[in-house]
Amino acid sequence: MEPLLGVKIGCLFALLAVTLGCGLIPICSKWFQIEAATGRHRRVLSLLGCASAGVFLGAGFMHMTVEALEGIESEIQKFTVQDRK
Structure with a gap:
């Protein structure tokens, strides 16, 4: 190896x-553990959950945006080639 x-x-x-x-x-x-949380402790756990969900959503949307832009770029190139003919 x-x-x-x-x-x-x-x-x-x-x-x-x-x-x-x-x-x-x-x-x-x-x-x-959310079951044992009360008051401010519960709010902190909720904010941590929201932040982690935001990270996952942001990563997913970034991944989808790159693929969508590649697809749009190829379609635009097809249309420009058709317009020149």
């Missing part, structure tokens, strides 16, 4: 471990 390939695979597993570790921290912590 090439050294660079080994480094890439190692980084892939390290990224997986860090992501899983950070993602499971809220599940294991009582502070993040």
Whole structure:
């Protein structure tokens, strides 16, 4: 195995471990359980949920925008070629 390939695979597993570790921290912590939350604590958890939903929506819309712009660009090129003929 090439050294660079080994480094890439190692980084892939390290990224997986860090992501899983950070993602499971809220599940294991009582502070993040909404059933036990009251008042300001509930509001903070709600804002955190809204922020995470915004990140997912933003990433999804960015992904869709790039693909839509590529499709629009190809359609515009087809129309300009047809107009020249």
